[in-house]
Amino acid sequence: MSLLGQFAAPVGAMLAQSKAMEVIGMNIANLNTGGYKRSQTNFYTMVARTYGNNHDIGGVNGITRTLVDQQGQLLGSDSNLDVAINGNGFFVLNTQLDGNGTTYYGRDGMLGMSLGNEITTTLNGNTVTTREGYVVDKNGYYVMGWPVNADQETFPTDEGSLAPMRIDPETFTNNGEATTTASIGLNVPSDAAVNYSESTYIKTFDATGASKTFQLRWTNIVLGSHTQTATPNWQLPEALAIGTPTTSSITTYNNRGYEKDLNLEWTRSGANTWELAVQEGSTALNIDTDATPTSVTVTFDPVTGDIISPASVSVTGTGDWDETFTLDLSSISQPIGGSAVGALTETGFTQDGTVAAADKNKYSLEVLENGIPLDIDSASGDSTPTVMTVTFDGSAKLQSPTSITITGTATGAPSFTLDMQNVTNYASGTLVENSYDYNGRSNARLDHVSFNASGEMIGHFADATTRPIYKLPLATFTNPNSLDPINGNVFKVSGETSAPVIRVAGGQGAGQFVPNAREISNVDMADEFTSMIMTQKAYNMGSTTFKTIDEMSQVARDLKR
Structure with a gap:
């Protein structure tokens, strides 16, 4: 190598170290920049030609590598829109609202809202014009996410379903959906006093998204059954004066098994004929279809004293739960020459209804x-479709039914299945509400949003309800350090980068989200100052070498003189 060729190595050293110092300066300048990934300069030897153990002009060059795969520091934030990534993965960004723009990938979770198209809405009866709002990063790129599925719980996971996330207050005001499924968890007390009754209230949505409330009333009295046939076995006094009544009472049961006391008033109207009236309190009940429906003429055989007609009458009470029953008169008789004046003899009475009563392990x-x-x-x-008997086993677990179908009758009211598998019957003294969940969507205005560790965006609505509305994906790469950094601390796929894989947080090598936090740079100040000192010394040594070779060249030059 000639003397002049020896300048190449120190010159190359100074150029390479200058490049390294530039990288160090950039790292330090971005110490607190969100999503910034530090760069590192590595060096390699340049040799033009070798022969034997000799080589000609050579030197060193620097190559810069961005350490995209290294985690940055996480800082807390007061903004509900800020979310950091802890671990592998990148936010998926797009430059266009329709998703057809350039796709970028970033780590800075300092998110905000960008205004979109104008929309018309109604507020307090007035038509107003407002704007759509979409989640964007600090560069104004749209943050892509999955909208929640129709079940309001799950999300798609494919890349094709990603879309910009709209979060202005009017986003869901025309997106109401009726409740179709709900589940409840509560405990009805096994140790409550007889006739204990308590209610819980559940909320649903109708087809327009308006809130609808239903009352669930629990009673530890198990209903009986209504009387269908009542048969008095009585003897009427033949010698009773005409026009004089004699009364006796019977007990029947309505369709809930509750007692109903009725008075049967018999008035002798002639030889072997009586007028029968059935009274509920002071109210005479209809028992006939003629001009005097509240009474019926009963006739007896003058020889045997047995009843001739009618064999029975139909009786309907006045209460809400009363059912029509048959009053069987076939066992009523008028013994000839028998009873004293005014005496009605009650030989017996039967009816087929059952009384409501407390029943262990059962509720209505x-x-x-x-x-x-x-x-x-x-x-x-x-006969009681509005009342269902709920049965528990000996361990206080629900036995039947495990679910019921509730269909509202109001306009637009939902029809939904209520899962009751988590209803129990332990000793608690009073009803204890544990949980309630339901699907459907309200039409309420969106008040604000927040994130959880799974990347789900939770909508907080004006009616005090919350539900997941979007979910953030994570894009992962086999070789993330090969991504090309561009302005704004985002990256794009280079020719050497593997295809992105869209994953959910926490799955298959993807990181987790940290709500109310943001990731700043992965620059370590101590490391950078150490590298700065080493780079400065290397540069100085290169310049000293250059100066020495220059002095040597001057000596060689002067030898010719």
Whole structure:
């Protein structure tokens, strides 16, 4: 190598170290920059030609590598829109609202809202013009996410379903959806006093997204069955004066098994004829279809004293739960020459209803809409479709039914299945509400949003409800350090980068999200100052070498003189 060729190595050293110092300066300048990934300069030897153990002009060159795969420091934030990535993965960004722009990838979770198209809405009866709002990063690029599925719980996971996330207050005001499924968890006390009754209230959405409330009333009295046939076995006094009444009472049961006391008033109207009236309190009940429906003429055989007609009458009470029953008169008789004046002999009375009573491990359930009981047990075919018997096993676990269908009757009211598998019957003294969940969507205005560790964006609505509305994906790469950095601390795929894989947080090598936090740079100040000192010394040594070779060249030059 000639003397002049020896300048190449120190010159190359100074150029390479200058480049390294530039990189160090950039790292230090971005110490607190969100999503910045530090760069590192590595060096390699340049040799033009070798022969034997000799080589000609050579030197050193620097190559810069961005350490994209290294985690940056996480800082807390007061903004609900800020979210950091802890671990592998990148936010998916797009330059266009329709998703057809350039796709970039970033780590800075300092997110905000950018205004979009104008929309018209109604507020307090007035039509106003406002703007759509979408989640963007600090560069104004749209942050892509998955919208929640129709079940309001799950999300798609494919890249094709990603879309910009709209979060202005009017986003969901025309997006109401009726509740179709709900689940409840509560405990009805096994140690409550007889006739204990308590209610819990559940919320649903109708087809327009308006809130609808239903009342669930629990009673530890198990209903009986209504009287269908009542048969008095009585003897009427033949010698009773005409026009004089004699009365006796019977006990029947309405369709809930509650007692109904009725008075049967017999008035002798002639030889072997009586007028029968059935009274509920002071109210005479209809028992006939002629001009005097509140009484019926009963005739007896003058020889045997047995009844001739009618064999029975139909009786309907005045209460809400009363059912029509048959009053069987076939066992009524008028013994000839028998009873003393005024005496009615009650030989016996039977009826086929059953009384409501407390039953271990059983409760009665009613569902009311605006105070009106709904049919929830029509399939049983009994006379009380608005009341269902809930049965528990000996360990206080629900036995049946595990679910019921509730269909509202108001305009637009939902029809939904209520899962009751988490209803129990332990000793608690009073009803204990544990959980309630339901699907559907409200039409309320969106008040604000927040994130959870899974990357789900939770919408907080004006009606005090919350639900997931979007989910952030994470794009992962086999070789993230090969991504090309561009302005704004985002990256694009280079020719050497593997295809991105879209994953959910926490799955298959992807990191987790940290709500109310943001990631700043991965620059370590101590490391940078150490590298600065070493770079400065290397540069100085290169310049000293250059100066020495220059002096040597001057000596060689002067030898010719």
